[in-house]
Amino acid sequence: MSEDFSKLGFAKTYVYPALALFLIPIACLIFYEYVQSSFDQQFFEATVADLRSDPTIAPEDKAAAIEFLQSHRLSDMLVSSHPQDVAFRQAQDSEFLFYQLSVVWAIRISWACILAGIAAFVMTGIGVLISLQSQAMQYTSLLIGWMTLRIFCTLEVIAQGLLIFSLSFWIPAFFFDIYIVKLIIVFACIALGAIGVVIAAIFKRPDDDFVVQGEILTREMAPQLWYDLELLSGKMQTAPPDHVIAGIDDNFFVTQLPIKVQGKDEQIQTLTGRSLFVSLSLLKKLPGQEADAVLLHELAHFSGNDTLYSQRIAPLLARYDHFLQGLYEGGLSMPVFYFAVMFRALYEISLGSLSRQREFRADRLAAEGTSPHDMAHALLRITAYSQYRAELEKEFFDAEEVHQQVNLSERIDGGFLAYTSAFVDKHNVGDLASSHPFDSHPPLKQRLEAIGFSATPDAMRNALYDESIGTWFQKIEAATILERDQWTAYEEQFRQFHENILAYRYLPANESEQELVEKFFPPITHVAAKDRPVEFDYEKVTYEDWDRPIYYREIESMSFENEWGARLDLVVKRNGKNKTIKLPLSKKQNEQQELMGTLQNYYARAASAIAYQQSQNEPEPSIAATDTFSFDS
Known part of the structure; x- marks a missing residue:
């Protein structure tokens, strides 16, 4: 929060x-x-x-x-x-x-x-x-x-x-x-x-499952990696992790919480004990000593019992947040809800404070195990990588046309070195923080200063200039294949998600845009009273008793009425005046629910598209030549 x-x-x-x-x-x-x-x-x-x-x-x-x-x-x-x-x-x-x-x-x-x-x-x-x-x-x-x-x-x-x-x-x-x-x-x-x-x-037990996309690295798959992890664990005076998961996220983390790992075969395996997540994409970018520093930082969280207390506290917070939701939904309990929210916010101060102390301690131990420069360079490189990836993902997401291919990993690999040369000048680097699924990290400037690294622009530029493939990446057999397979799956999911989002952005101006919207919101017919058909498409609803269809953009409000038979009352705005149009419903409850569900979904899509187009300062295209009705959301 x-x-x-x-x-x-x-x-x-x-x-x-x-x-x-x-x-x-x-x-x-x-x-x-x-x-x-x-x-x-x-x-x-x-x-x-x-x-x-x-x-x-x-x-x-x-x-x-x-x-x-x-x-x-x-x-x-x-x-x-x-x-x-x-x-x-x-x-x-x-x-x-x-x-x-x-x-x-x-x-x-x-x-x-x-x-x-x-x-x-x-x-x-x-x-x-x-x-x-x-x-x-x-x-x-x-x-x-x-x-x-x-x-x-x-x-x-x-x-x-x-x-x-x-x-x-x-x-x-x-x-x-x-x-x-x-x-x-x-x-x-x-x-x-x-x-x-x-x-x-x-x-009621909250649903607090934590799912990670990645592959579990067994000792047979990466014997050198496990051997070197044991050496680093000994240096940090802690036991090595029980499990290592390799993924393509832009972070590293450790946890003792149960986690569900979903591999490329879509099967989910639950892991308990001490787990270490490593980013294949970052290991490829991090030179050997920098990767040592990052892994020592994560192992330091084991040695400081950070993950043990996170394991104990996380379920409490999950149950408390679930309890807050109950107070919010109780209506009469809203005054008590506001007090409970204050309690949660006050503890967030405590959680954030100790979380930052843990990060500073782990940074210090990692710097002592390698060098302050190695730790600082690793922090800079990870932050730059996360920023570059986020900017590219936003570029792909903001595109107004369907992607035939989302070549995100290719763009990152091909452009990261050039990006790092301008990264320091383009961003207020000191205010950035690396991502983490469990803890809040201090701003980068504070972390660099805490380990004694002078974060001048020239020093940061020099730290980022390195295009060699990291040695830890090479310690994983078939690392290239593992990374490529995960990127392929991720990029396809991203492409499909973006395509779905476009269906909520388009007010179709051509056949290709209409075809995409209809892929997710196809014409569909439901049954109203006396088995009479009601037809829905992406822009309107049609019923034979009406003199013309109702466009979703005309609808001001909808209400379900159950006097003298079930019906929907649709208040539409035409020629500057509101008019109530009735839609009698089937007596069968399942048919009522199907019709109302479709109306709500299709209306929500149209409202979202109109709001998006208005936010882009684009004129709303005319859906029907004779209709000039406006939609007031």
Whole structure:
């Protein structure tokens, strides 16, 4: 997650919304205190009037009774354990007691929510401060925080749900002397729905599988690589990895989390234990000592138990993020959601801080195992490679025509050296950071300075100028074939994805563009009421009862109606005026869903294409010569 952690930015983004946690309890406290005060006053006045009008009571007894009532409110007597107050309660009507005590308990619940919220704010702050001390303290603090917070949030949602439910009765009853059964039922359903969603989110297991594209390098496939890895592991005083995966991503990483490796045969194999991912494409670019430095950096994460704590913390964060989604979807739980988001954001500060400390430590150990120049040069080369690859991918992605071939690897290999000569001048290199699937890396300038490398433009240019094939790449038998096969598969996936994206960009102006759009959004016919056909294509929907088709660009809104038979009401804009056109639906639910699903998909494609073309400042092509209707999304 991305945060603005400046003092004012963090407060505006997280702290201020989190204060919404107190909105419902404080509002309820004010209301119920007012109700209770009114009841106390009414009881006092009625009782005093009865005393004064009773001729059988002596004046001095009346005075004593009135003085007692002035110092003993009704609300106090309802909760007091004094025998006289207990006797008073026992003498009251059960319905009277129920209503009075419901107000008392509403006030108590409001106070409990407020005080618990304050305690949660304090405990969150203390927990984050503790978590900054070490990885062990971070894990312990996050574990306790997660266990405590989910209980707090769940109880807070239940309590605030009860308060909202009680208001649905008491506001009409107190101000208008009525109660509305439907209103009470609606708010009861809202409260129960929020509670149910939140409780379900606690126990539902999140889908946190991590899938890696690559090939598992066995010792038979790369004996020299494994031998040298063991030597480097000994230098770093850690055990070698259990698995090595070779891919074409623009990074290296280690992990102890279970990962699913998908090879060229599309089969997925799950690996557990300590895994090292190496980039074949980067190993080919990195000279021997630079590759040593990068691999030592990754092995340092094993020696520092970084991957062990990541293995423990990652499931906690996944479950917490899943719990956040439940709070968000609960509706009534939104105030609690904002508080929980603040808790997550505060821990992101801790996670980011220790993550950067881990990276600095790994850089330092790698520089000590090779040299600061080797480590610095490797960081520069990897950053330049990632930037170049990203720029080329963006160029391919932004193209407005179908690619017959995406020769990304060929472009990288052929142009990387020339790119590096201008890389330092084109970019603010110090602000760039290398990519990583698990950790956030400090900016490059900070990492270079931390290992004592003077990051002058000339020094960076000299570091990047090398076109030899890396020695570690040559330690992998059939490395060239492995890399080529993975690039071939990746480039074809990229080409197909780009082709699909074009279908969401085009408002077809020629046959080839129309052919591409229809490849993904072909003409299709569904069944409406009485088995009558409804025809869809990429630009319009046609029904025989309409005087002309409805173009998706005309549709202002759609709604499903179920009175007097199921139908869709389509509000379209023609000649500057809105008009509702009805589409009666089949009685069969599966046919209804198929028709509405197609309409939503085809409409979304047209809306996306119109928005894209408008963003490109291109005039919208006319779909039909007689139609000049505009689409307002």
